[in-house]
Amino acid sequence: MKKLSVKLGILFFLIIFGLITFMFFFLHEGIVESRVEEELFSLQSRGNSHRAILEKHFNKDIIDHVVLMESESNTDVVITDKNRKVLASSAPSSTFNNYLKSPVSNLPRDGEIVEDKWDKEPFISTVSPIEKNGKLVGLVYMFQDTASVHSLINRLNEHFVLSGWISVILTFIIIIFLSKGITKPLIKMKEATSQISKGHFDVILPKTSDDELGDLAKSIELLASNLNYLTEERNEFLASISHELRTPLTYIKGYADILHKRELPIEAQKKYLEIIVDETNRLSDLIKELFELAKYDKNSFEIQKEPIDLNQFFKKIEQKLSPAFIEKNMNLSAYCPPNLVIKADSHRLEQILFNLLDNSMKYSQNGAQVFLKAWKSKDLIHIIVRDNGKGIPDKDLPHIFNRFYRVDKSRTRTLGGTGLGLAIVKELVQAHGAEILVKSKENIGTEFELIFRGD
Template sequence: MKKLSVKLGMLFFFIIFGLITFMFFFLHNGITQSRVEEELNSLQSRGNSHRDILEKHFDLDTIDHVVLMESEAETDVVITNQDGQVLNSSAPAGVFAKYLQASPASFPRDGQIIEGDWDEEPYISTVSPIEKDGKLVGLVYMFQDTASVHSLMDRLNKHFIISGWISIIFTIIIIIFLSKGITKPLLNMKEATSQISKGNYSVSLPNTHEDELGDLAKSIETLARDLHYLTKQRNEFLASISHELRTPLTYIKGYADILRKQSLPKEDMENYLAIIVDEANRLTQLVKELFELAKLDQNQFAIAKEPVDLHPFFEKIEQRFLPILQESNIEFTVSCPSNLCVMADPLRLEQILFNLLDNAKKYSPNGGTIILKAWRQKNNIHILVEDHGKGIPEQDLPFIFNRFYRVDKARTRSLGGSGLGLAIVKELVHAHGADITVSSKVNAGTSFEIIF
């Protein structure tokens, strides 16, 4: 009973069996009552026909003729006078004594049924009054043996039993196919989820109809793909962290060992110490960025939005960034109309723009140009950071916001960076409820556009 198909099958069976039983009982009852009423009406009509003849000729010859007719039929007749005395009968009158009424005056003109219990009594019977000139002169009692009715009911019951068994067999067959049809996709999905739990994400479920089961199958396949992607990302993330941590630690340890074990000229010592400080700073920045991402993932940071006037905000960024760019002979162009406000966290917005501008600086050649621009378009505020540097290959564009993703897998350490900057930018932009897009062309430059 643990299998779903068995449970569904039993549930369907009991429901359908109950409905069939109720319908069969109702139908059997209706047919039985209808057949008995037909027999009683036929018996009543036969009695009324004899009554009509006897009203025209109420004499012994006519009575004998009526009795003779019934003696050859399956029914019996008893004819009495107005006092209830038997004038003639097609069978011994004593058999019908208990059905002969003592109060004949109470019968209606069309007659009535005096015994209709076919199940318990040996006879069903009716009575029809004989009248002449408005006065009751006799009664015609009609009788029919209930054995014939029982025989009819037995045949009816037999047909119902056969029909019932056929219905049950077909019901069981239909339920088996129905329950298997419902549970087979579920069993496939169960097996698929079991494979996913074991780390096998290459699951494929058979095509189903466009229904809830089909939607569930598609959801499981989507979940498998997402888990595969996340697992791959996690492994790459851990490998990247290991690499990023190991590299500065190797530099720090190596140069520290040189300084500790060898007597070096002061100039070399200062160079090695500078390298150790640079790598320690790089390591500190990496840990800071990882901590930042952890807080972003767990929503443990606050975005304190407030109206930010972008014109003075951009002027502040220009003042801080311009000296750094001038060292590389890079032109910095800032464009923003007055009174252009955006709802944002100023510290987080500054972090976003600093990361994008730092990236633009890294990949811009000497004498290049970086543009920071803002404008309103309909109900949106657009912020653009554009450079004219080496650009990003088209096949890398969908992945540049992934953590530790590098376009140049073998880039020199002079470019710095950990591959986390754009991942942080994307998370911060989405935390503001904004969107970020990127367009780039190799050797022509890259544009990042933020839309609030």
């Protein structure tokens, strides 16, 4: 009973068997009732036919002739006077005494049914009035043995039982194929999910029809693909983070051992201590950014959108970063039209722009120009950060938002980058419901474009 195909088969069988049983019962009752009504109508018509003859000639010869006719058939007739005294009978009249005792009053011209309980009584019976000049002169009672009706019903029951068994067998066979047809793709999906749980993500399910089962199969394949991607990303992330943590720790441990075990001049000690401090700061920045990314992955931070005047916002950014650009002999130019308002989290937007501008400053040479610009087009607000620095090779552009990805590993380490800045930027941009695009040419420069909705 644990198999779905068995459960579905039993359920389908019970439902269909119940419907077939109900339909057979309803049909059987209808046919039986119809056949009994036909027998009663035929008996009534036969009595009316005899009545018509007797009304023309109500005498002993005609009465005996009618009785003789019925004695050779499967029905019986009893002819009485108006007081129900038996004048003639095709069978011993004592057999029918119980039916003749029933009082008859206001008898319709076409007669009426005296007994119709074929399943309880030995006879079914009708009566027809014989009239002369509008007055009742006699009665014609017609009788039919219910044994013939029972025989008819028994034959009918045999046909129904045979049909029922054939229907049940065919239903059982159809249900077996139907339940297997439904559960087969489900079994395949179960096997696929079992493989996924064991870490085998190269799952390919057979194509099914374009219905809910087909959608489920596609969803499982997509899930396997996503899990494979996430597993690869996790492994790559763990490898990268172990490398990133190991390098500064190696420096710190190595130079700390040198300072501890050797007696060095003051200048050498200062030099080694500076290296230790730099690597400690690098490690601290890396851990801080990892915590930031962890918060974004868990959606444990909130974006508090508020109206921001971008013109004033850009001026504040320019004031904060201009000293750093001047120190490196670079020029930062910010432009935004007046009264341009954007709905965003001011702290997070500042973090985004600081990261992008810091990258432009790090990867541009002395005398470089860095531009921060905003404008509105239709319902969209565009913000760009453009520089004329080193640029990014085409092969690296699709990967620059990946965690720990570096275009130039050696130079990035020299400049203190962790490879997480652009990953953080992308997470923050997407949290705003915005989009980030990048264009770059080697030795020409790089442009990052942020596109926000103007609501």
